[in-house]
Amino acid sequence: MSNQEFPKLTDSATYREIAKRAKADKPPTRSSPLGTVAKTRVPGVTSRKEMQRRINEQDDLVVGHFGTVYYKPVTVCGVDLKLEPLQPSIGTVIHGIDLATDLQDPEMVKFLRDLWLERRVIMFRDQGHLTREQMVEFANRFGEIGATHGERDHIPNSPTAVSSQVVVPGIPDMLLLISDEDVPQVAGSWHCDATWQPRPPMGSVLMCREAPVIGGDTCFCDCYSMWEGLREETRRRVEHLTAIHIGGPIHQMDGVTPQATHPVARTHPETGRTTLYVQQGFVRQFAEAHGVPADEEKVLLREMKLLEGRPENTCRFKWEAGSIAMWDNRAVLHSGSGDYWPHRRMMERLTILDFDESRRAPYYSPQ
Numbered sequence: 001m002s003n004q005e006f007p008k009l010t011d012s013a014t015y016r017e018i019a020k021r022a023k024a025d026k027p028p029t030r031s032s033p034l035g036t037v038a039k040t041r042v043p044g045v046t047s048r049k050e051m052q053r054r055i056n057e058q059d060d061l062v063v064g065h066f067g068t069v070y071y072k073p074v075t076v077c078g079v080d081l082k083l084e085p086l087q088p089s090i091g092t093v094i095h096g097i098d099l100a101t102d103l104q105d106p107e108m109v110k111f112l113r114d115l116w117l118e119r120r121v122i123m124f125r126d127q128g129h130l131t132r133e134q135m136v137e138f139a140n141r142f143g144e145i146g147a148t149h150g151e152r153d154h155i156p157n158s159p160t161a162v163s164s165q166v167v168v169p170g171i172p173d174m175l176l177l178i179s180d181e182d183v184p185q186v187a188g189s190w191h192c193d194a195t196w197q198p199r200p201p202m203g204s205v206l207m208c209r210e211a212p213v214i215g216g217d218t219c220f221c222d223c224y225s226m227w228e229g230l231r232e233e234t235r236r237r238v239e240h241l242t243a244i245h246i247g248g249p250i251h252q253m254d255g256v257t258p259q260a261t262h263p264v265a266r267t268h269p270e271t272g273r274t275t276l277y278v279q280q281g282f283v284r285q286f287a288e289a290h291g292v293p294a295d296e297e298k299v300l301l302r303e304m305k306l307l308e309g310r311p312e313n314t315c316r317f318k319w320e321a322g323s324i325a326m327w328d329n330r331a332v333l334h335s336g337s338g339d340y341w342p343h344r345r346m347m348e349r350l351t352i353l354d355f356d357e358s359r360r361a362p363y364y365s366p367q
């Protein structure tokens with residue numbers, strides 16, 4: 001399915017350093033959900049190799065198709081599409097399109113963009129034939145290609161980030177998200193990408209080149225519903241607050257941890273609707289200028305946190321090699337499911353910036 005080889009991971013010193021744990025036959029660390037799930041699946045086993053053997057035995061699956069899929073048939077620019085909604089309010093898988101050849105007509109791009117705005121995240125299957133250059137071409141139809149984490153004034157180069165150390169030759173804007181038996185990794189907390197940037201990326205495109213046979217789904221949570229789901233009095237209290245978004249150690253550039261202040265209620269610049277723009281992957285506090293007492297701040301953040309990942313706000317996408325998801329960072333949170341060790345999960349990500357620069361910085365402008 002996939003025609004793209006990954007760069008040799010062992011060329012990265014960071015990768016080799018983390019892989020020492022595997023060489024010593026120690027189980028993956030439980031500070032990551034990947035280690036916790038593995039430990040839960042094979043309790044009492046202390047050898048990494050033995051854990052791996054037993055899990056691979058459990059996951060020795062065969063491919064099959066059965067069941068019923070509901071979809072909406074629609075013809076756009078002469079192409080017959082099947083639109084499969086993942087959940088009532090969020091996520092649609094678009095079947096029947098070839099992203100390498102079917103986007104020549106601007107009407108098709110407009111159709112996809114409108115659907116993307118309506119559904120927050122759209123997905124595609126069977127696109128593994130796309131080269132990385134064609135992925136860039138696809139993403140570029142929706143906005144300006146950003147650097148690995150959006151705007152080019154802060155490009156993380158932390159020595160602790162394997163993903164920043166492994167680069168595709170000729171496509172430095174592409175971030176490789178890699179996880180294998182030796183170096184398991186997952187972005188397993190609810191977040192929008194790079195909100196620690198003053199002008200965070202509008203959207204992200206993720207291609208799966210190698211998928212775990214089971215596990216590693218990405219979940220998406222609707223931020224419009226999160227805003228609507230807050231109690232009326234909470235909405236009034238937080239409506240004009242701002243919050244501080246702080247990157248993690250892997251987002252450092254030249255040793256500097258990035259941070260930015262954004263409105264808690266955000267106006268979506270294309271739909272005009274309000275989203276809750278607090279991602280507790282990066283947010284721990286409101287801006288000090290508001291003087292929100294610490295105990296009240298804790299209660300408010302907790303109320304918001306309880307809306308992250310509520311089933312009715314969330315869809316879940318199972319990856320196959322050649323699957324692509326494109327999501328709107330202004331309207332959804334996302335989180336990887338850290339359950340797939342020891343299987344390989346190899347992904348490629350591009351960020352997209354709004355063509356209209358005046359819309360890049362988050363703002364709140366109630367109707």
Ligand SMILES: [Fe+2]
Nearest residue numbers: 187192193334
């Ligand atoms: Fe992410």
